[in-house]
Amino acid sequence: MRHDIPFAAPGQVIGLLGGSFDPAHAGHVHITREALKRFGLDAVWWLVSPGNPLKERGPAQMQRRLAHARAVMQHPRVTITGIEARLGTRYTAQTLRAITALYPTQRFVWLMGADNLAQFHLWQDWRAIMDTTPVGVLARPGERISARMSRAAALYAPARIPGRMSRTLRTAQAPAWCFVNVPMMDVSSSAIRAAGAWSA
Numbered sequence: 001m002r003h004d005i006p007f008a009a010p011g012q013v014i015g016l017l018g019g020s021f022d023p024a025h026a027g028h029v030h031i032t033r034e035a036l037k038r039f040g041l042d043a044v045w046w047l048v049s050p051g052n053p054l055k056e057r058g059p060a061q062m063q064r065r066l067a068h069a070r071a072v073m074q075h076p077r078v079t080i081t082g083i084e085a086r087l088g089t090r091y092t093a094q095t096l097r098a099i100t101a102l103y104p105t106q107r108f109v110w111l112m113g114a115d116n117l118a119q120f121h122l123w124q125d126w127r128a129i130m131d132t133t134p135v136g137v138l139a140r141p142g143e144r145i146s147a148r149m150s151r152a153a154a155l156y157a158p159a160r161i162p163g164r165m166s167r168t169l170r171t172a173q174a175p176a177w178c179f180v181n182v183p184m185m186d187v188s189s190s191a192i193r194a195a196g197a198w199s200a
C-alpha cells in the first residue's frame with residue numbers, strides 16, 4: 001500500500017486539496033493548477049480521503065482512487081497522497097493538526113472549491129481550522145453566491161483577502177481566506193459516477 005508520507009523541503013508553502021476523488025477529474029486538475037499560480041504555492045498535495053465524514057455513501061476503494069488520481073494529475077509540484085489513512089484522521093481539523101506536527105517548518109494552506117465553503121460551518125472544529133490555517137477558495141459553477149453568503153464567509157468577513165491580493169495568502173497569519181474567481185469548469189465526480197463511467 002502506498003499511503004506515503006510526502007517529502008517537503010523546509011520552508012515550503014504547500015496547498016492541501018482534500019477530497020474523495022471518487023474519481024479524480026479535470027476540475028481537480030484545473031483548480032490545482034490555478035491554486036499553484038494564484039496563491040503562489042510551492043506545491044500542492046491531494047489528500048485522498050478515506051471518506052468524507054458528511055457523506056453517507058462510502059467512496060470506491062482507496063488504492064483505486066489513488067491510482068486513478070495519479071494518472072489524472074501529473075505535475076512536478078503536485079503529490080497525490082493517502083496520508084489521512086496513514087495518520088488515522090478523517091476530519092480535516094484532526095488532519096491539519098497531525099500534518100503541522102509532522103512538518104513543523106512548512107506552511108500549509110487549505111484549498112477547496114466554493115461548494116465546500118458554503119458548507120464549511122458544518123465541519124468539525126471548523127473555526128479552529130479557520131483560526132490556524134489560511135484557506136484558499138476556488139470558484140465552482142453554481143456555487144459562487146452560496147459560498148459568498150455562507151456562515152463561514154460572514155463570520156470571517158474581516159479575515160478575507162481580496163482576490164487581487166491572492167499571492168499574500170501564503171504568508172498571511174490565520175485567520176485569512178481568499179476567494180479566487182478562476183475560470184470555471186463544470187465537472188464533478190458525481191456526474192461521472194451517474195454517467196456510469198466509474199462504477200464502484
Ligand SMILES: Nc1ncnc2c1ncn2[C@@H]1O[C@H](COP(=O)(O)OP(=O)(O)OP(=O)(O)O)[C@@H](O)[C@H]1O
Nearest residue numbers: 018019020021027112113139140185187188189190
Ligand atoms: N469543477 C470543480 N471546480 C471547483 N472545485 C472543484 C471542482 N471539482 C471538485 N472541486 C473541489 O475539489 C475538492 C475535492 O472534490 P471532490 O473529490 O469531492 O470532487 P467532487 O466533484 O466535488 O465530488 P462529488 O461530485 O462526488 O461531490 C473539493 O474542495 C471540491 O469543492
Ligand SMILES: O=C(O)c1ccc[n+]([C@@H]2O[C@H](COP(=O)([O-])O)[C@@H](O)[C@H]2O)c1
Nearest residue numbers: 018019020049052054091092093123124
Ligand atoms: O472535517 C470535516 O468535518 C469535514 C467535512 C466534510 C468534508 N471534509 C473534507 O473536505 C474535503 C472534501 O471532501 P469531498 O468528499 O467533498 O471531496 C475532504 O478532505 C474531506 O475530508 C471535512
